[in-house]
Amino acid sequence: MLRPTRQTNQGNSAALSSKPIKTGPRVYEEIRRMAMDYRFKPNERINEVALAARLNVSRSPIREALQRLVTEELITFQTNRGFFCRGFDVDEIVNLSDVRAVLEERSVRLAIQRASDEELAALVDWWTLTMARADSFSSTELTARDEEFHIRIARLSGNPELARMLEGINTRIHFVRKIEVEKHRRLSTTYTEHSEIARAMVARDADGAARLMHDHIAISVADAMSTVREGLARIYVDVDVDQI
Amino acid sequence: MLRPTRQTNQGNSAALSSKPIKTGPRVYEEIRRMAMDYRFKPNERINEVALAARLNVSRSPIREALQRLVTEELITFQTNRGFFCRGFDVDEIVNLSDVRAVLEERSVRLAIQRASDEELAALVDWWTLTMARADSFSSTELTARDEEFHIRIARLSGNPELARMLEGINTRIHFVRKIEVEKHRRLSTTYTEHSEIARAMVARDADGAARLMHDHIAISVADAMSTVREGLARIYVDVDVDQI
DNA sequence: CCAATCAGAATTGTCGACAATAGAAACGGC
DNA sequence: GCCGTTTCTATTGTCGACAATTCTGATTGG
Numbered sequence: 001m002l003r004p005t006r007q008t009n010q011g012n013s014a015a016l017s018s019k020p021i022k023t024g025p026r027v028y029e030e031i032r033r034m035a036m037d038y039r040f041k042p043n044e045r046i047n048e049v050a051l052a053a054r055l056n057v058s059r060s061p062i063r064e065a066l067q068r069l070v071t072e073e074l075i076t077f078q079t080n081r082g083f084f085c086r087g088f089d090v091d092e093i094v095n096l097s098d099v100r101a102v103l104e105e106r107s108v109r110l111a112i113q114r115a116s117d118e119e120l121a122a123l124v125d126w127w128t129l130t131m132a133r134a135d136s137f138s139s140t141e142l143t144a145r146d147e148e149f150h151i152r153i154a155r156l157s158g159n160p161e162l163a164r165m166l167e168g169i170n171t172r173i174h175f176v177r178k179i180e181v182e183k184h185r186r187l188s189t190t191y192t193e194h195s196e197i198a199r200a201m202v203a204r205d206a207d208g209a210a211r212l213m214h215d216h217i218a219i220s221v222a223d224a225m226s227t228v229r230e231g232l233a234r235i236y237v238d239v240d241v242d243q244i
Numbered sequence: 245m246l247r248p249t250r251q252t253n254q255g256n257s258a259a260l261s262s263k264p265i266k267t268g269p270r271v272y273e274e275i276r277r278m279a280m281d282y283r284f285k286p287n288e289r290i291n292e293v294a295l296a297a298r299l300n301v302s303r304s305p306i307r308e309a310l311q312r313l314v315t316e317e318l319i320t321f322q323t324n325r326g327f328f329c330r331g332f333d334v335d336e337i338v339n340l341s342d343v344r345a346v347l348e349e350r351s352v353r354l355a356i357q358r359a360s361d362e363e364l365a366a367l368v369d370w371w372t373l374t375m376a377r378a379d380s381f382s383s384t385e386l387t388a389r390d391e392e393f394h395i396r397i398a399r400l401s402g403n404p405e406l407a408r409m410l411e412g413i414n415t416r417i418h419f420v421r422k423i424e425v426e427k428h429r430r431l432s433t434t435y436t437e438h439s440e441i442a443r444a445m446v447a448r449d450a451d452g453a454a455r456l457m458h459d460h461i462a463i464s465v466a467d468a469m470s471t472v473r474e475g476l477a478r479i480y481v482d483v484d485v486d487q488i
Numbered sequence: 489c490c491a492a493t494c495a496g497a498a499t500t501g502t503c504g505a506c507a508a509t510a511g512a513a514a515c516g517g518c
Numbered sequence: 519g520c521c522g523t524t525t526c527t528a529t530t531g532t533c534g535a536c537a538a539t540t541c542t543g544a545t546t547g548g
Contacts, residue, residue, distance in 0.1 A: 022323055024531070048500070058533045059500090060304070064311045071315040073408075079266055080539055082500060095405040102350045103343070161339040164317075165409065268501070292530070302503045303530090324509055326530060 023057050028065035030055060035074040036174045038235045040085035046075065048082065073172055088231060093176055093224045100169050101217040103162060104150065105210045108197065110157035112206045119156055124198045126152075131191045143178045149194050153201075179227050179234070190216075267301050272309035274299060279318040280418045282479045284329035290319065292326065317416055332475060337420055337468045344413045345461040347406060348394065349454045352441065354401035356450045363400055368442045370396075375435045387422045393438050397445075423471050423478070434460075 031051070033039075040046055052062045066083045069075045076084045111120075130145050137145065147170050154163035170177075184190045193216045200209035275295070277283075284290055290310070296303045314321045320328045355364075374389050381389065391414050398407035414421075428434045437460045444453035 022531085025323060045499095047498095049498095060532055063501090064308055067308045068311045068315050071312050079269060080500065082540095092405065095403045098403060099347070099350070099406050099409060102346055106343070106346045159339045159342060161336065162343050165343060266501085289529095291528095293528095304502055307531090324530065326510095 024061050024064065027055055027057055027061045028068060031062070031065050032069060032072075032074065032171070035069055035085065036171055038085070038088065038175050038231075040075075041235060042085055042088040042232075044085045045081075046083040046085060072168060088175075088228060088235065090221070090224050090228050093173065093228065094219065094221055096169055096173055097217060097219045097224070100166065100173070101214050103166055103169070104153075104213050104217055107150075107154045107157045107159075107162055107166065108201060108209045108213050109206050110159060110162070111153050112201050112204055112209060114158045115156040115201075117202075120198070120202045123152055123156070124195075124202060127191075127194055127198055131195070134188075134191060139178060139182050143174070143181045146177065146181055146190065146194075147174070153197075175231060176227055179230050183227075183230075268305050268308065271299055271301055271305045272312060275306070275309050276313060276316075276318065276415070279313055279329065280415055282329070282332065282419050282475075284319075285479060286329055286332040286476075288329045289325075290327040290329060316412060332419075332472060332479065334465065334468050334472050337417065337472065338463065338465055340413055340417055341461060341463045341468070344410065344417070345458050347410055347413070348397075348457050348461055351394075351398045351401045351403075351406055351410065352445060352453045352457050353450050354403060354406070355397050356445050356448055356453060358402045359400040359445075361446075364442070364446045367396055367400070368439075368446060371435075371438055371442055375439070378432075378435060383422060383426050387418070387425045390421065390425055390434065390438075391418070397441075419475060420468075420471055423474050427471075427474075 046066070048059045048062055048066075052059045055062070066075060066077070070077045070083070073086065075086055078084070127149060130149075134142065150170070151163065151167065154166045157163065181190065193212065197209055197212045197216065200212055292303050292306055292310075296306045299306070310319060310321070310327045313319045314327070317330065319330055322328070371393060374393075378386065394414070395407065395411065398410045401407065425434065437456065441453055441456045441460065444456055
């Protein structure tokens with residue numbers, strides 16, 4: 001099965017995408033998404049040939065993408081044993097949250113210091129609009145909006161390195177965050193917290209915004225444990241339904 | 245030239261290292277070091293075949309190593325155009341220093357909170373010993389000690405994610421730091437600053453240590469510009485003398 | 489019944505080959 | 519003499535093949 005003859009490099013993805021998307025970047029993005037969503041089970045070995053067959057490419061682009069993901073900490077690697085899905089660990093989540101809190105605090109402070117009034121007003125408007133539509137969004141969409149809120153602030157900080165590191169953390173805690181979004185959806189506290197942060201930014205209240213941001217991000221070990229429990233349940237109950 | 249016949253995977257590195265070091269990790273480490281030291285000129289295109297020939301391997305391990313280094317921000321990549329050495333830029337250095345300062349402050353605070361008296365005493369002793377021997381160290385060795393001082397504190401923070409991020413920043417600013425070490429060597433201010441930080445840690449003075457750390461790391465734009473100027477001079481004057 | 493050993497199978501590590509793309513040089517029109 | 523083509527060359531992207539290593543699980547001895 002699956003295309004025994006040599007293909008002339010283009011026709012992959014079986015006429016699904018008519019655009020000639022480069023396989024390298026496509027493969028990277030696809031595996032990255034899989035890792036973010038824990039489509040691989042924690043600590044599971046990732047079989048290169050199986051993955052290559054699934055994505056209709058050879059092992060070369062697979063391995064290159066996996067190597068990149070290793071330094072992004074989305075997967076791990078052991079010589080002669082291959083690539084593994086990262087674990088799903090309470091300590092890691094707590095530690096990442098701690099780092100994230102520090103960086104996000106710096107992020108708002110710099111944004112308050114450097115962003116224009118228009119930019120901050122745009123942030124408030126965008127989030128207000130998002131909140132109004134919140135009920136029509138799926139959890140996935142809502143998670144994306146949550147992530148975007150923080151990314152926007154990071155961009156406004158004017159420090160691309162800071163933004164990049166926060167994005168790196170975001171991809172690592174994406175799965176956790178999605179669970180938290182659904183939890184909070186019932187409480188709907190997240191959205192008001194974002195509003196408060198944005199308001200403090202408009203008011204140029206650096207200390208206040210930083211404190212709000214910190215409290216918004218800080219996570220208790222108990223909360224982390226509960227989230228991990230919930231996450232593990234999902235990881236091991238959802239079934240792969242997309243076989244070609 | 246250079247070994248036309250197929251080699252049976254081992255005999256590379258031409259009997260230099262009798263140990264059977266895995267080529268993958270070795271290649272990665274070697275290229276990484278080259279990038280850290282700006283053995284590639286800023287924004288220079290990195291030729292895969294030339295690099296492969298130089299390290300006596302095929303392009304596969306080269307490309308995998310380069311992909312890893314891309315996410316470490318040590319090199320850049322453009323589809324169908326290949327890999328490039330990162331630039332040597334004032335803004336980048338300033339931005340990285342800003343992030344670093346925030347993370348290192350958190351690092352000392354956590355270390356003060358979590359490290360044992362013995363661990364902190366060991367830190368002081370080690371640095372005292374290092375200072376005593378300082379004159380006998382080359383600039384490279386001294387830079388390594390400087391980096392190690394900060395890494396040790398990061399480890400004592402008990403947050404591996406924090407430590408990892410700082411290590412990532414360290415590799416990116418290694419070249420800058422080496423220049424700064426040589427500058428300060430004449431002033432020999434770095435070493436006393438380290439001593440002060442360590443003393444504040446032993447005294448469990450979190451605010452004091454954090455402030456000292458911040459001032460130790462903070463860099464003015466003017467300083468950064470001067471360092472970049474000096475760095476560019478070195479990059480473009482030093483000649484490759486190691487042609488096999 | 490369990491532990492250690494040892495084939496056989498599965499998987500990874502690295503290589504050379506070739507097509508596709510980008511880059512450089514030669515060419516010609518103006 | 520300069521700018522846009524066109525051809526040719528250099529370089530990257532991806533592949534399949536094979537050796538080296540690890541994993542599996544069957545076998546044997548205690």
